[in-house]
Amino acid sequence: MKVLADLPGWRAFRRNPMSLIGLVLVAVVVCSALFADLIAPYPSHAGSIGDFAAMDAPPNGKYLLGTDTIGRDLLTRIIYGYRLSLEMAVVVLAITTPIGVVIGLVAGYLGPVWSYVLMRLTDVFLSIPPLVLAMSIMGFLEPSAIHGMMAVAAMWWPWYARLTYNLTRAEKQEGYVLAAETVGAGMPHILFREILPNCLPAIFTKMTIDVGFVILIASSLSFLGLGAQAPTPDLGSMVADGAKYMPDSWWLALFPALAILIAVMGFNLLGDGLREAADASR
Amino acid sequence: MPLAKPVALSPGDAVVLGVRNLHLAFSGPRGSVEVLHGVSLHVRRGEKVALVGESGSGKSTIARLVLGLLHDQGGATVSGSVRLGSREILGDDAYIRAARGDRVSMIFQDPVSAVNPAFTIGDQFREVLRRKDPAISNSEATRRARAALVDVYLHDPDRVLASYVFQLSGGMSQRVMIALALVNAPDLLVADEPGSSLDVTVQARTLHLMNDMIGRRGTSVLFISHNLGVVREFADRVYVIYRGRIVEHATVNQLFVDARHPYTRALLAAVPKLDEARVPDVPETTYGFANPLIEHEGCSEQPSVAA
Amino acid sequence: MPEAAIPSGTAPPGPSTTKRRMSPLLQTLIHRLVASLVVLVGVSMLMFAVARVIPGDPARIALGPNATEAQVQALRHERHLDQPIPVQYWEYVRELARGNLGNSLYSNRPVRVDIAQYLPATLELIFTAGLMIVFVGIPVGVVSARYRGHWGDHVARVASIICVSTPAFVWGVILQLVFAYLWPLFPIEGRLTASLPPPPPITGFFAIDSVLTGNGSALLDTLHHVALPALALALAGIGQTARLTRASMVEIYQKPFIEMAHAFGFRESRIANRYAFRPALVPVLTILGLDLGALLGNAFLVESVFGWPGLSRYGVEVILHKDLDAIVGTVLIIATGFLVANIAVDLLVVLVNPRIRFARGRS
Numbered sequence: 001m002k003v004l005a006d007l008p009g010w011r012a013f014r015r016n017p018m019s020l021i022g023l024v025l026v027a028v029v030v031c032s033a034l035f036a037d038l039i040a041p042y043p044s045h046a047g048s049i050g051d052f053a054a055m056d057a058p059p060n061g062k063y064l065l066g067t068d069t070i071g072r073d074l075l076t077r078i079i080y081g082y083r084l085s086l087e088m089a090v091v092v093l094a095i096t097t098p099i100g101v102v103i104g105l106v107a108g109y110l111g112p113v114w115s116y117v118l119m120r121l122t123d124v125f126l127s128i129p130p131l132v133l134a135m136s137i138m139g140f141l142e143p144s145a146i147h148g149m150m151a152v153a154a155m156w157w158p159w160y161a162r163l164t165y166n167l168t169r170a171e172k173q174e175g176y177v178l179a180a181e182t183v184g185a186g187m188p189h190i191l192f193r194e195i196l197p198n199c200l201p202a203i204f205t206k207m208t209i210d211v212g213f214v215i216l217i218a219s220s221l222s223f224l225g226l227g228a229q230a231p232t233p234d235l236g237s238m239v240a241d242g243a244k245y246m247p248d249s250w251w252l253a254l255f256p257a258l259a260i261l262i263a264v265m266g267f268n269l270l271g272d273g274l275r276e277a278a279d280a281s282r
Numbered sequence: 283m284p285l286a287k288p289v290a291l292s293p294g295d296a297v298v299l300g301v302r303n304l305h306l307a308f309s310g311p312r313g314s315v316e317v318l319h320g321v322s323l324h325v326r327r328g329e330k331v332a333l334v335g336e337s338g339s340g341k342s343t344i345a346r347l348v349l350g351l352l353h354d355q356g357g358a359t360v361s362g363s364v365r366l367g368s369r370e371i372l373g374d375d376a377y378i379r380a381a382r383g384d385r386v387s388m389i390f391q392d393p394v395s396a397v398n399p400a401f402t403i404g405d406q407f408r409e410v411l412r413r414k415d416p417a418i419s420n421s422e423a424t425r426r427a428r429a430a431l432v433d434v435y436l437h438d439p440d441r442v443l444a445s446y447v448f449q450l451s452g453g454m455s456q457r458v459m460i461a462l463a464l465v466n467a468p469d470l471l472v473a474d475e476p477g478s479s480l481d482v483t484v485q486a487r488t489l490h491l492m493n494d495m496i497g498r499r500g501t502s503v504l505f506i507s508h509n510l511g512v513v514r515e516f517a518d519r520v521y522v523i524y525r526g527r528i529v530e531h532a533t534v535n536q537l538f539v540d541a542r543h544p545y546t547r548a549l550l551a552a553v554p555k556l557d558e559a560r561v562p563d564v565p566e567t568t569y570g571f572a573n574p575l576i577e578h579e580g581c582s583e584q585p586s587v588a589a
Numbered sequence: 590m591p592e593a594a595i596p597s598g599t600a601p602p603g604p605s606t607t608k609r610r611m612s613p614l615l616q617t618l619i620h621r622l623v624a625s626l627v628v629l630v631g632v633s634m635l636m637f638a639v640a641r642v643i644p645g646d647p648a649r650i651a652l653g654p655n656a657t658e659a660q661v662q663a664l665r666h667e668r669h670l671d672q673p674i675p676v677q678y679w680e681y682v683r684e685l686a687r688g689n690l691g692n693s694l695y696s697n698r699p700v701r702v703d704i705a706q707y708l709p710a711t712l713e714l715i716f717t718a719g720l721m722i723v724f725v726g727i728p729v730g731v732v733s734a735r736y737r738g739h740w741g742d743h744v745a746r747v748a749s750i751i752c753v754s755t756p757a758f759v760w761g762v763i764l765q766l767v768f769a770y771l772w773p774l775f776p777i778e779g780r781l782t783a784s785l786p787p788p789p790p791i792t793g794f795f796a797i798d799s800v801l802t803g804n805g806s807a808l809l810d811t812l813h814h815v816a817l818p819a820l821a822l823a824l825a826g827i828g829q830t831a832r833l834t835r836a837s838m839v840e841i842y843q844k845p846f847i848e849m850a851h852a853f854g855f856r857e858s859r860i861a862n863r864y865a866f867r868p869a870l871v872p873v874l875t876i877l878g879l880d881l882g883a884l885l886g887n888a889f890l891v892e893s894v895f896g897w898p899g900l901s902r903y904g905v906e907v908i909l910h911k912d913l914d915a916i917v918g919t920v921l922i923i924a925t926g927f928l929v930a931n932i933a934v935d936l937l938v939v940l941v942n943p944r945i946r947f948a949r950g951r952s
Contacts, residue, residue: 124631129886139908383854
């Protein structure tokens with residue numbers, strides 16, 4: 001811990017109250033996801049069985065955030081919802097980052113023809129608004145959590161390709177690349193052992209912020225009915241279901257909505273803080 | 283915030299700028315750091331006074347304090363006296379804000395970055411002129427701007443007025459900067475390393491031009507420089523500053539003929555141009571280093587600054 | 590003196606200079622048009638490929654389970670579905686060139702007609718949201734930068750982050766709950782009160798049509814209905830724009846020419862609203878283009894919540910019904926709109942940034 005505290009970036013990070021708030025929020029989300037089975041008050045409510053004696057109950061002592069129309073505890077479902085959201089985000093990023101980064105590296109390093117082709121390809125995906133692209137891909141698949149993840153992954157990689165492309169173009173001019181080339185290092189070596197490590201801080205910062213945005217887009221998709229289906233506890237579909245019962249059972253839509261907000265905001269703040277810390281330690 | 287009309291220096295004011303015992307400290311993460319330790323200097327009407335030192339000596343800070351630019355920055359504690367004519371400006375924010383651009387103006391080190399790249403030169407002139415005379419018409423402002431550019435020997439002033447600063451060469455933008463600073467006929471001009479971003483021959487020409495214009499208008503100048511060659515050419519009197527303290531004060535001739543402080547002597551030995559790498563490391567244990575200010579004869583401020 | 594001459598980039602061509610360069614504005618326009626065309630082709634290919642690659646037989650889906658095999662085969666032949674994929678694509682492009690986007694199974698009308706009916710509503714929503722983003726987001730950013738460090742600045746920054754982190758549908762739900770249900774200041778859904786006849790469809794934009802036909806009550810009603818959905822759509826963009834404007838202005842405030850402005854006694858308000866503002870605008874405009882794309886995408890969500898009869902809601906329906914032609918057509922139109930908006934923003938950036946306008950050679 002002491003070593004961590006000495007890093008100049010950490011000091012900058014610690015000084016910014018917003019980053020700390022982000023860290024706390026992210027910790028809440030991650031812990032909910034990891035320890036859902038231990039934390040959730042009524043783990044059995046994550047499925048399709050609820051407490052039929054307490055259907056559609058407003059927040060009370062027994063069910064802190066209320067229950068839905070078939071008696072399932074909302075707090076439990078939100079906690080499991082976090083688990084699903086985080087799973088989706090991790091899967092999406094695990095797929096898209098390597099693809100995007102590799103394309104960006106290659107496009108940035110190789111000659112103008114490859115750059116042009118690869119970047120125009122990236123543009124194709126970037127020119128369709130993200131949600132539209134994900135939705136249209138979903139249009140050709142059956143709605144489910146997995147397909148939702150695939151759709152989001154398909155539209156996400158261009159951002160990493162763009163970022164890595166710009167970074168690689170800049171790094172290409174640096175001395176160490178020239179040195180490696182002179183020595184006769186092969187392209188894979190130069191790309192992955194020389195250039196990539198220098199791009200990693202920016203990439204990791206983006207990934208942190210992106211967890212939040214993947215959650216945002218995924219919840220938007222499922223709000224429209226294109227993501228996880230019942231009875232899986234998905235935050236977006238919970239808001240969609242709850243919206244039908246407005247304003248009487250307001251808690252059904254409001255709490256999942258706030259849960260989404262907390263998660264996305266937490267990752268945004270954390271990512272911003274990391275970016276400032278990275279700038280400070282340069 | 284309404285701008286009060288700044289009081290013009292009356293003919294009786296012999297001293298245009300009077301700084302007495304100026305202390306400046308910044309509070310940082312490790313407590314307070316004093317940057318200026320009781321600096322005193324004065325500039326008489328029509329005089330050209332140079333403030334010479336290496337970077338970090340505090341000379342640029344003094345320039346900004348004279349313009350009232352620093353003391354409202356967080357964590358700065360200022361004490362002492364800075365007078366413009368007979369008006370004290372420390373603590374009188376309204377007055378110094380009114381005086382800036384009107385009674386006192388500044389020339390910056392790098393003219394290309396000091397001028398807004400998003401506006402034409404003509405726009406800049408109109409802003410500066412409107413500062414002094416808010417009701418000035420566009421045509422009148424353009425007329426005065428054109429006259430100012432002619433004064434600095436810029437051919438085709440109309441084309442310059444229509445250009446952006448990045449379209450002009452270094453020498454031209456420096457002249458534009460001089461014209462901007464002098465167009466409102468200030469009493470005092472603070473010049474921060476004028477021409478130091480230009481190459482040597484261009485710098486010489488530009489400084490001659492500036493000298494010429496100042497002479498014609500009788501403007502007083504406070505010159506900040508690390509270049510002794512320039513100082514010798516253009517200054518009447520010189521203050522040498524080292525780490526926030528004035529160590530020697532003499533007329534130009536006196537200084538170059540008979541420098542007395544060890545630091546000044548080391549500076550002169552490092553001619554022709556001082557830059558950070560070449561400034562001699564004079565150990566502070568050198569005999570005479572810790573002497574209080576060495577002031578040559580005939581330089582002291584006349585006691586006629588009215589309270 | 591030789592240095593009095595201005596570099597030849599701005600001088601009219603003299604006898605010794607090479608032939609006149611194209612204005613950077615035109616250059617940018619041409620580059621972007623070509624790139625956009627390439628991209629559109631790519632998009633159409635992508636959509637086409639995905640559409641034809643899904644499991645299931647489009648002809649069978651179109652005719653339903655009761656059609657005979659012969660009917661299915663006939664439709665397949667008619668729709669060129671028995672040809673190799675590149676031929677199919679070529680046929681598609683030919684139809685596209687004729688303005689035929691296919692037929693919708695959902696509405697049983699040409700897709701083109703569907704789009705023409707629903708597009709103006711979405712555009713009206715997006716324009717309103719766009720106006721909100723520009724006229725709320727940017728001023729908030731400017732004021733925030735000018736008074737940075739004050740409590741108002743902190744409040745604005747926190748609010749901006751909340752705005753950006755919240756999906757548009759969440760805003761839609763919250764705004765609907767608070768301003769339509771709890772305090773019924775605004776209508777819950779729809780574009781016009783049901784009892785009010787819509788203005789004659791001159792442009793399709795109710796607001797403009799109302800003005801053109803002098804129908805004051807329709808205008809007020811339209812604005813009343815578009816307020817909440819547009820706000821829900823715009824909030825994320827407002828937050829984003831405010832943050833970006835603030836950051837850009839703060840960076841400009843560090844520049845030497847702002848110190849010069851202070852040294853020359855320019856008034857603080859003038860510096861904030863004009864002198865520092867103009868150079869700060871360039872990066873903001875660039876991101877604004879991306880935000881427009883986000884508007885197009887998020888319109889889907891807001892139209893669902895507020896029952897807005899726009900293209901996005903149509904899009905959701907056809908996606909849920911797997912109406913292939915309609916999906917592809919809708920996506921192409923949206924992609925075109927997005928590209929056009931981005932080109933417009935790029936041109937605006939070139940216009941506003943004199944450094945690009947007068948640069949010699951490449952923009």
